[in-house]
Amino acid sequence: MAVLNDEQAMLRDMAREWAANESPFTAWRALRDAETGAGFDADAWQAMSGMGWAGIMVPEEHGGSDFGWMSAGLVVEELGKVLAASPIIGVTIAAWAIAQGDSDEAKARHLPALASGETIAALAVDEGPRHAPGKIGAKVENGKLTGSKGFVADAAEAGIFIVAATDGLWLVEKGEGVSVAGRVLADRRSHGEVVFDAAPATRLGDAAMAEQMLDRARILTACEMLGMAQHLFDTTLDYLKQRVQFNQVLATFQALQHRMADLFAEIASMRAAVEGGLEALDSRRRVPQAACIAKARANDVLNLMSREAIQLHGGIGMTDEYPVGDYLKRARVLENRWGSSAFLRDRFAGLAGY
Structure with a gap:
């Protein structure tokens, strides 16, 4: 795991507590079932913005905190765990693009509005x-x-x-x-x-900046996917520990223990790749390569974890009563956003001269 400073650890803990208490999975279900057409809860987004999350990549002179990519990734991961619907990734990447861009007028006009949550x-x-x-x-x-x-x-x-x-x-x-x-x-x-x-x-x-933006989008999207994979693992493990079959708790079956151990190792490698991507962004070293590794690993592991979670929950895993299916559906969309694993492996090979 990444070594966090005190401020980053506090931010992660605050995001974890807020997501669990104020924007749990049931909040997403309520938004989905309301069928209002809204992409996210506006009040929840204002609360996130009020805590400074929308302005993590906005320079201080424009109303943000300029807290760095690791900090942004920690927040996105915690929101991914509860499947929170928010525009935080798009806002964060846009803020970086505007801050790095050629237009001083755009910086003065749009960065404060992005940091405050006023503009999406x-x-x-x-x-x-x-x-x-x-x-x-x-x-x-x-x-x-x-x-x-x-x-x-x-x-x-x-x-x-x-x-x-x-x-x-x-x-x-x-x-x-x-x-x-x-x-x-x-x-x-x-x-x-x-x-x-x-x-x-x-x-x-220019076009080079567009590619830099995509690398950042890949890494932040991988952070959301990491949160989803971790949550699916934790909830599946809890289910196996309490579900009884043939007068035995499922977690006592060695075959299932082996599968969960394999998934634990897969998620550990996913976390290393994703946090490596965030560290590459903050240090500005080999970002294109790190982005390919982070997103490709996130694609592969979340695909596996979502399928295994469905199966290990048994028949009920496919019902709307359980949240597993919502995670799988979100996973399939994110796996193809900003590059499938095949696309990213090809790009990585191209960066290496092959």
Whole structure:
């Protein structure tokens, strides 16, 4: 496990306590079953922002804490454990992109609003069903962006979009030239197709910066997946310890003990990869490689853990009464966001010169 300083440990503990008490899994179920179309609970997001979580990557001069990527990852992991619906990943990545970008006006206008939770940001990259950053068709001419993005998380709630175009990264405000159509995916979260028709755009950086943004999105998404995998392991272990079959507690069966031991080792390796990615971001060393390793390992382990959790719970694992199925559905969406394992292994090989 990563070695945390006192402030990071306090932040992790605060996030863990708040998520368990104020935004448990039942909060997600209530949001899902209400079918209001809202992607997240606005009051819960304001509470998160009030604790400073939205501004972790916002410089202090713009109202944030600039607390670093490890801190952001700790919060995202704890929220992942309870399957909390929030725009924190998109907001955090957008804040970094704007802070690193070319526009001082965008920094002054949008960073304080992101840190306070007033503005929601979404990342608009992929134009088709598969992650293919090398096949971007959106173009900017005379400061106007035209193109479509097929799968944008929190598109309906976003006030600004960080958009990957053929020549780099651009900021587009929702309004003139922007239309959003909702999409329904397996995880029942807020997704949408966004069409830009000569929408006014502000340049943030070149294509290299767009790739840097994607590496950060991969690592933070892997943090959410780590929280989900850890929760599935813990709840499955608790179930095996209390479920009785053939007059024996399931946890006493050696075959099941072996399976849980294997899963424990898999999650340990996943944690090492994800925390290694966060440390790479904070130290700015070999970030592209670390991002590939973190997200690919998260994809593989969460896929395995979600399948095993269903099976080890038996028939009830497939019912809506138990939360396991919600984790599996969310897992399948996240596994393909910002790159499948095959895509990331190919990218890692390319970075190594193969």
